[in-house]
Amino acid sequence: MGNREALLDGAKRCLYEKGYARTTARDLVRASGVSLAAIGYHFGTKEALLNEALIQASQQWGDELERVLATNEVDETSMPMQRFESTWNRMIELFETHRPLWAASFEMISQSEHSDEIRGFFSTSQEQARQGLVSLLHSALPEESRRPVGLFYQALLTGVMAQWLTDPANAPSGRDLTDALKAIIGDTVLSHD
Numbered sequence: 661m662g663n664r665e666a667l668l669d670g671a672k673r674c675l676y677e678k679g680y681a682r683t684t685a686r687d688l689v690r691a692s693g694v695s696l697a698a699i700g701y702h703f704g705t706k707e708a709l710l711n712e713a714l715i716q717a718s719q720q721w722g723d724e725l726e727r728v729l730a731t732n733e734v735d736e737t738s739m740p741m742q743r744f745e746s747t748w749n750r751m752i753e754l755f756e757t758h759r760p761l762w763a764a765s766f767e768m769i770s771q772s773e774h775s776d777e778i779r780g781f782f783s784t785s786q787e788q789a790r791q792g793l794v795s796l797l798h799s800a801l802p803e804e805s806r807r808p809v810g811l812f813y814q815a816l817l818t819g820v821m822a823q824w825l826t827d828p829a830n831a832p833s834g835r836d837l838t839d840a841l842k843a844i845i846g847d848t849v850l851s852h853d
Contacts, residue, residue: 664702666692671713676760680710680767707775714761714768715781721758722789728754729796741838747797748820749834755821762821790814 661669670692674683685706689696703709728750755762772778790810794801801809816837823831832840 663694663698666694667698667702667709668713668716670694671709672717675710675714675717675764680714680764680771683710711775711778714764717761718765718785721761722785725751725754726792726796741842743797744841745834745838747834748837751817752820752824752834755824763825766822766825786814789817
């Protein structure tokens with residue numbers, strides 16, 4: 661492993677252990693076993709290194725999410741609400757195994773106001789997540805419905821994960837989300853009669 665890769669590996673560990681804001685350049689040096697000068701040489705700044713490490717870690721999480729959802733698909737003959745609940749339960753389980761990454765991601769979101777690179781990454785990754793969730797959960801959805809459904813899933817994903825970060829004891833389960841969706845659909849159907 662070269663210095664650049666060692667720095668990225670060490671930065672990912674620091675993100676998981678200390679978070680984005682609390683990681684210092686000295687922490688990165690200690691975690692990577694590389695000199696302080698190597699950060700400047702390979703990345704320019706500590707922030708650029710942390711940004712790249714978080715981008716890579718987020719991409720790895722997205723790949724794992726896609727793999728988990730694709731390999732644990734609910735039977736296509738099951739009811740849509742069953743698929744919805746099962747999918748959200750799997751996403752929450754995966755979140756729990758990658759909780760530090762989500763915490764660092766939320767820290768990084770606050771930095772996006774000051775970094776075009778971070779903002780660009782989140783814009784691209786959110787679009788990929790929207791498309792991926794729709795493809796995995798609703799492969800036969802008409803084209804005109806794909807974007808709004810993807811936006812809904814992305815908003816739900818971000819909100820659910822924020823709740824799991826801040827108050828896991830009261831955060832929603834897949835069952836809670838399903839029950840809420842059933843209640844909303846029922847209210848909508850009743851209001852149109």
